[in-house]
Amino acid sequence: MSADVAARRGIPDASVARLPGYLQALTSLAERGISSVSSEELAAAAGVSSAKLRKDLSHLGSYGVRGVGYEVDRLAYEISTALGLTQDWPVAIVGMGNLGRALAAYSGFATRGFNVIALLDRDDSLVGTPVGDLAVRRMGDLDALVRDDRLAIGVIATPADSAQDVADRLVGAGVRSILNFAPCVLDVPSDVMVRKVDMSTELQILAFHEQRRTGELDLTAQSGVEGVVAL
Amino acid sequence: MSADVAARRGIPDASVARLPGYLQALTSLAERGISSVSSEELAAAAGVSSAKLRKDLSHLGSYGVRGVGYEVDRLAYEISTALGLTQDWPVAIVGMGNLGRALAAYSGFATRGFNVIALLDRDDSLVGTPVGDLAVRRMGDLDALVRDDRLAIGVIATPADSAQDVADRLVGAGVRSILNFAPCVLDVPSDVMVRKVDMSTELQILAFHEQRRTGELDLTAQSGVEGVVAL
Numbered sequence: 441m442s443a444d445v446a447a448r449r450g451i452p453d454a455s456v457a458r459l460p461g462y463l464q465a466l467t468s469l470a471e472r473g474i475s476s477v478s479s480e481e482l483a484a485a486a487g488v489s490s491a492k493l494r495k496d497l498s499h500l501g502s503y504g505v506r507g508v509g510y511e512v513d514r515l516a517y518e519i520s521t522a523l524g525l526t527q528d529w530p531v532a533i534v535g536m537g538n539l540g541r542a543l544a545a546y547s548g549f550a551t552r553g554f555n556v557i558a559l560l561d562r563d564d565s566l567v568g569t570p571v572g573d574l575a576v577r578r579m580g581d582l583d584a585l586v587r588d589d590r591l592a593i594g595v596i597a598t599p600a601d602s603a604q605d606v607a608d609r610l611v612g613a614g615v616r617s618i619l620n621f622a623p624c625v626l627d628v629p630s631d632v633m634v635r636k637v638d639m640s641t642e643l644q645i646l647a648f649h650e651q652r653r654t655g656e657l658d659l660t661a662q663s664g665v666e667g668v669v670a671l
Numbered sequence: 672m673s674a675d676v677a678a679r680r681g682i683p684d685a686s687v688a689r690l691p692g693y694l695q696a697l698t699s700l701a702e703r704g705i706s707s708v709s710s711e712e713l714a715a716a717a718g719v720s721s722a723k724l725r726k727d728l729s730h731l732g733s734y735g736v737r738g739v740g741y742e743v744d745r746l747a748y749e750i751s752t753a754l755g756l757t758q759d760w761p762v763a764i765v766g767m768g769n770l771g772r773a774l775a776a777y778s779g780f781a782t783r784g785f786n787v788i789a790l791l792d793r794d795d796s797l798v799g800t801p802v803g804d805l806a807v808r809r810m811g812d813l814d815a816l817v818r819d820d821r822l823a824i825g826v827i828a829t830p831a832d833s834a835q836d837v838a839d840r841l842v843g844a845g846v847r848s849i850l851n852f853a854p855c856v857l858d859v860p861s862d863v864m865v866r867k868v869d870m871s872t873e874l875q876i877l878a879f880h881e882q883r884r885t886g887e888l889d890l891t892a893q894s895g896v897e898g899v900v901a902l
Contacts, residue, residue: 456879460872464854487856523875524882531874542773546870554874592881593874616884617877619870623695625718633880635873639777639850641691642866643762643785643824644754646848648687649864650823651755653847 451522455496459519461486462493466516478509525553530591532558532615534606535598536566536576539621543597544571554593558585562602579606582613593617600624607634682753686727690750692717693724697747709740756784761822763789763846765837766829767797767807770852774828775802785824789816793833810837813844824848831855838865 465485469477479497483490497503497515500522504510520526531554533543544559559574560581561567569576585591594610596603596618603622610618611632618634620626626634696716700708710728714721728734728746731753735741751757762785764774775790790805791812792798800807816822825841827834827849834853841849842863849865851857857865 457872457876459879460869460875461856463875464872465856468855485856522879524878525875529874529878529881538773538776542769543870545769553878554871593877617881619873619877624699625692625696625716631884633877633884635877637868637870637873638691639774639868640785641688641695642850642868643760644691644694644756645688646824646850646864646866647755647760647784648690648753650760650848653862653864 451499455499456523458486458488458492458496459523461488462496463516463519463523463525466512466519469512470516475512476509477512479504482510520553523553527553528555529553529593530555530557530585530589531593531595532556532560532582532585532591533595533597534560534579534610535596535602536561536563536569536571537597537599540597541571543595543621544574557589557591562598562606579609582609582615586614591615593619595619595621596626597621682730686730687754689717689719689723689727690754692719693727694747694750694754694756697743697750700743701747706743707740708743710735713741751784754784758784759786760784760824761786761788761816761820762824762826763787763791763813763816763822764826764828765791765793765810765841766827766833767792767794767800767802768828768830771828772802774826774852775805788820788822793829793837810840813840813846817845822846824850826850826852827857828852 462482465482466477468485479490479494483493486493494504497510500518502510502515502518533540533556536544536559540559540561544556556574558577558581559571560577560579562579564578566576567578582591591613592615594615594617596606596610598606600622603620603624604626607618607620607626607628611628616632618626618628618632620634620636623638623640628634693713696713697708699716700713710721710725714724717724725735728741731749733741733746733749764771764787767775767790771790771792775787787805789808789812790802791808791810793810795809797807798809813822822844823846825846825848827837827841829837831853834851834855835857838849838851838857838859842859847863849857849859849863851865851867854869854871859865
């Protein structure tokens with residue numbers, strides 16, 4: 441079974457979500473000239489347990505060799521293939537405010553497998569403005585982008601109150617994969633996949649842990665004894 | 672048991688990660704003047720199953736009333752308290768490139784519970800440059816920010832190759848919660864929590880689904896018959 445075939449079978453979503461992390465760790469190892477890695481080392485570099493790593497990779501049909509581990513280049517290629525990164529996916533970013541401009545300039549988008557082909561904005565007064573190597577285009581160009589340039593992924597970088605409208609335009613033009621940066625839940629047909637990048641969500645999760653940590657410190661301070669013993 | 676006490680007990684990480692989504696959905700309902708919501712409606716708005724929603728909320732000691740559901744304001748308050756959002760967490764953003772500037776301007780950071788108190792950069796030539804309402808400060812100010820302004824959360828918006836150094840500076844100054852936008856894994860002490868926002872990871876997950884979808888379309892096209900029947 442090739443990795444490509446495996447990709448179309450039922451790899452659990454949670455495993456798919458961890459593959460990019462493994463790929464990133466492998467790329468970093470390759471850059472340092474390391475050609476083989478144990479599951480323990482790779483797991484540590486990706487921030488997961490080695491049992492979870494081995495389980496995830498087994499879905500791709502990739503098993504390490506006892507005492508040797510995984511061949512870095514080969515495993516990177518297998519994961520890239522499984523993720524569909526051996527071809528270029530055309531990406532459009534919608535919304536040319538601060539965030540959209542940052543995303544247009546963000547080197548992470550230049551990762552192998554993605555190609556930002558268009559920047560769009562609903563505001564016609566922005567059309568033609570150069571942002572990096574591209575000029576801002578009008579929303580009406582979406583149909584042509586999907587038809588002629590095989591636009592596959594739309595990135596929504598608008599405020600929350602226009603995100604649903606932009607999503608409707610993308611879906612109407614035939615885009616079926618959306619990366620949403622607007623802090624809202626989008627209503628899309630079931631065959632459309634939306635991934636959300638929500639910075640305030642991540643901040644709130646940090647706040648939870650910060651509170652728990654502070655709470656624990658307070659409790660220690662109140663109990664007193666433990667603090668003294670620890671000294 | 673108050674929500675605050677619940678927060679310090681063992682709420683599963685996966686449940687904590689979903690609380691911000693519920694809070695966002697509740698905030699949106701409250702803005703529309705809706706005062707009570709069924710678990711099914713709230714679950715749909717947050718994009719999870721109602722069974723999962725009820726399970727998550729039970730960790731807070733919040734149970735809906737049969738036939739009535741949840742009181743919107745009350746539940747929003749309980750979740751805010753559990754997440755630690757009833758106090759303001761001081762945040763500093765490090766790295767004043769495109770991404771850092773976008774984050775400084777991003778309205779999501781102004782969400783209740785967070786307060787961006789400082790923008791920093793390693794490049795001394797940027798120090799003093801105004802970005803929004805703040806002026807860029809030098810990294811050496813971190814100690815004073817933690818000591819005098821109770822800086823709690825550091826946001827890393829630098830390129831990957833300087834992220835670890837910035838993380839070390841933040842940790843050295845006493846920051847224990849880090850939101851990392853750089854596409855790399857950070858090595859930090861075990862009492863430091865790092866959340867990662869990685870746009871290329873999300874894009875890669877979309878690529879996987881786009882490939883699977885395209886693969887399915889190809890298979891349909893090849894089999895031919897199904898296509899005809901569908902017409």
